[in-house]
C-alpha cells in the first residue's frame with residue numbers, strides 16, 4: 246500500500262466569535278499559510294501489530310493503544326473505522342506535522358482532525374466526502390472544546406470563506422475584493438474552552454448585559470457580510486474594530502491583545518480585533534496590501550511573537 250498524504254489549512258474568525266455559541270452569526274476564513282499534514286505509511290512487516298503515531302509538534306510518539314481511549318487521535322481512528330464498519334486499522338505509521346501554533350485561535354485541533362480523517366479514510370480505500378469529514382471533525386472538536394459551535398471544523402473542511410450560524414445550514418461567502426489580513430500572535434497561550442466557560446458564567450450572572458453584547462455582535466457580523474459582498478473594505482475594517490470593543494467589554498480580551506490592536510490601527514490598518522477565543526492567542530488586522538509589511542513590523546515592535554500576512558482571494562477559493 247503506498248503512503249497517503251492529506252492536509253488541511255488553518256483558519257481565522259473574522260467576526261462573531263463567542264456570540265456564535267449563542268446562535269448568532271460569525272464569519273470565518275481559511276488560512277493557507279499554515280497547515281497540518283498527515284502521512285500514513287503501511288507497515289505490514291512491522292514486528293508489532295500496533296499502529297505508531299508520530300506528532301512531533303505535540304511531543305507525541307507512541308502506539309495508538311498507549312493513548313487514553315478519549316484521546317482525540319485515538320477517537321478519530323475509532324470514529325473513522327466505525328463509519329466504514331471496519332473493525333481494525335491495518336498496521337501503519339501515522340505522522341502528523343503542523344505549522345499551526347496550538348492554543349492560538351488558528352484552529353490547530355480542527356486542522357489536525359480534518360487532515361487525519363482524510364488520510365485515514367483514503368488509506369482505508371474510501372476517501373470521505375467533505376460532509377462526513379466535517380461531521381467527524383465536529384465530534385473531535387467536542388473533546389477539545391466542550392461545546393464548540395462547529396465553525397472551526399466547517400471552515401477548515403470546506404476551505405472557503407464561511408458565514409456560519411450554529412445548527413443552521415452554512416453559507417459560503419463571495420468576497421468582492423481580495424482581503425489582506427495580518428494575523429499576529431500575542432504569544433499568550435489561551436484555552437478556548439476556558440474562555441467560553443467564563444463567558445457562559447458571566448452570561449448566567451448578567452443575562453441582559455451579555456445578551457445585548459451578543460445582539461451587537463450579530464449586527465456587526467451581518468453588516469460585515471454585506472460590506473464584504475459589496476467590496477467596501479474600509480467599512481469592514483471599521484466594523485472589525487467595533488467588534489473588538491464589544492469583545493473587550495465582554496472580558497475576553499487582554500492588555501497585550503488591546504496593545505496589538507492599537508498598534509495596528511496607529512500604523513494604518515483599516516480595522517483590527519482579537520480573533521478566536523481571546524485572552525491571548527491571535528489578533529487580526531485588515532490592511533491595504535501595500536502597507537502590510539509596515540504594519541506587520543509595527544505589530545512585532547509592539548510585542549507580537551509572530552505576524553503572518555495572508556490573502557483571501559475574491560470570490561472565495563476554487
Ligand code: PMV
Nearest residue numbers: 262263350393394437521522
Ligand atoms: O479559539 P478558536 O479560534 O478555536 O475560536 C473559538 C471561537 C468561539 O466562538 C469562541 C468558540 C466556538 O466554538 O465557536
